[in-house]
Amino acid sequence: MEKIYDVIGIGIGPYNLGLAALMEKTELEGLFFDKTAEFDWHPGMMIEKMNLQVPFLADVVTLADPTSTYTYLNYLHEQNRMFQFFFFSEFKVPRQEYNDYLKWVVDKLDGLIFGHEVIDVIDHHNQTQEAHYEVVVKAVDSAETKSFRAKHVVMGTGSKPLVMDEMKGFPEEDILHTSDYLYQKGELLSSDHVTIVGSGQSAAEVLLDLLQEQEYRDNMHLTLFTRSPGLFQLESAKLGQEFFSPDYVDYFHELSYKERKxxxxxxxxLRKGIDPDTLKELYKTLYHKSTGNKKARVTIQPMTEVKGIERTDDEDAYLLQCHQWQSDEEFDYRTEKVVLATGYVPHLPEWFLHHFKEKIEWEDEKLYRVTRDARLVFTDDRDHHFFVSTNLVHSHGAGATNLGLAIRRNVQIINKIVGKEVYQDRRNTIFQQFKMEDKDK
Structure with missing residues (x-):
């Protein structure tokens, strides 16, 4: 029988990359596959001067093992940037440098295989042979397939852009998602009117970036529509940030499904606001553009839902069908280009639903049941586990996609697989408590 690895990871993003890095101090053997040719984290939104929204301590290892080779500080040390970072005196780091850090980690690790897509996972359970998963992988360039076997699987397939059906089918240089922003930026700058649809961090970053480019384009108008009540900031108060702690995730996970929702x-x-620094810079830019009684060539309108898009008769522009929901007013709005900052949805491969839908427990028709240590709950007893880092907000709360909490999740995955506490799974990490503890326990 072929070799059975301890772990096979599906997808190589920051989550599984951190898992691979932490596994190096164990005897676990693993492989990680990703269909992209090389690692690149959100390349379409690597806008200059934009920072990561979490502190640099939320790299892929530090919160579990600050002595690891793969810390952000060690990256700076090896790049001879420690003094520059020291004088930089910022807790948050440039997003472009974080991406470079992740590539640095990738280059140092073995067992990461790019250009190979996982096209199937077969559950070998209740057989005479050792229970395991068979992972079928296809090489992107040659279409050659090969199977690998593992005791445990960790699915980190991430998310995919959310684009409503009414906004699909148009030329990608005209109607695009923010995930493709930098790829199509040149096309946007060649137009006279760009409209952004959305209210979160990506919408604000694209608006700010285009506002700064507007200095070189006298005739370009920028519009932002959002169905949200306004452009509000992300919760940044210290006690508010404690909701991104292991302690709160423990509390949240124990709630009923209804209470969690x-x-x-x-x-x-905590999840959908805009970074305060981004909002401050956005307002400063708008203010400077309006000095001397100049009228800024900008339209920002909240409480407005874009319900559809159609091409104009002359095919030079698009009409957005809009609804200001508070005043209940419908109107059409003409623009040349549209950037959809409409967010992302979890990416669940077709093979996953095909093979595992009937084998696992579900909270509702779309959300699977997950243990605190990120295992799918199967309808049978098993010791070969299927871990997930995708689609966990319903089970792990607002911090399910938080980079710092991803490290805690990897600690729990490793400890569960090894069967002992390889890395400390810390509790009592914050000043608040979320329920009264039984003093007699």
Whole structure:
């Protein structure tokens, strides 16, 4: 029988990259596959001067093992940038440098295989042979397929752009998602009117970037429509940030499904706001553009949903069908280009639903049940586990996509697989508590 690895990771993003880095201090053997030719983190949104929204300590290892070779500080040390970073005196780091750091980690690790797409995972359970998963991989360049076997699987397939059906089917240089922003920026700058649809961080970053480019384009108008009540900032207060702690995730996971859904609605400003520094820079830019009674060539309108897009009769522009929901007013809006900052949805491969839908437990028709240590809950007892880092907001809360908490999740995955505490799974990490503990326990 072919070799059975301890772990096979599906997807190589920051989550599985961190898992691979932390596994190096164990005896676990693993492979990680990604269909992209090489590592590149959100390349379409690597806008200059934009920072990561979490501190540099949320690299792929530090919160679990600050002595690791793969810390951000060691990256700076090896790049001879330690003094520059020291004088930079910022806790948040440029997004472009974080991407370069991740590539540095990739170059140092073995077992990361790019240009290979996982096209199937077969569950070999209740057989005479050792229970395991068979992972079928296809080489992107040659279409050659090969199978690998693993005791455990970690699915980190990430997310994909959310584009409503009414906004699909148009030329990508005209109607595009923010994930392709930098690829199409030249086309945007060649037009006279660009409209951004959205209210989150990506929408604000694209608007700010185009506003700064507007200095070289006298005739370009910029518009932003958002169905949200306004452009509000991300919760940045210190006690508010404690909701991104292991302690809160423990509390959240124990709630009922109904209570978890209600909590997500209450804590929306923890997930969907805009970084305060971005909003400050955006306002400063708008103010400078309006000095001397100049009229800024900008339209910003909240409470407005874009319900559809159609090409104009002369095919030189597009008409957006808009609805200001508070005043209940419908109107059409003419623009040349549209950037959709409409967010992302979890990417679940077709093979996953085909093979595992009937084998696992579900919270509702779309959301699977997940343990605190990120295992899918199967309808049978098993010791070969299927871990997930995709689509966990319903089970792990607002911090499910937080880079720092991803390290904690990897700690739990490794400890579960090894069967002992390889890395400390720390509790009592914050000043708040979310329920009264039983003092007699």
């Amino acid at each position: 209600e909590s997500l609605d209450l804590l929306g400003n």
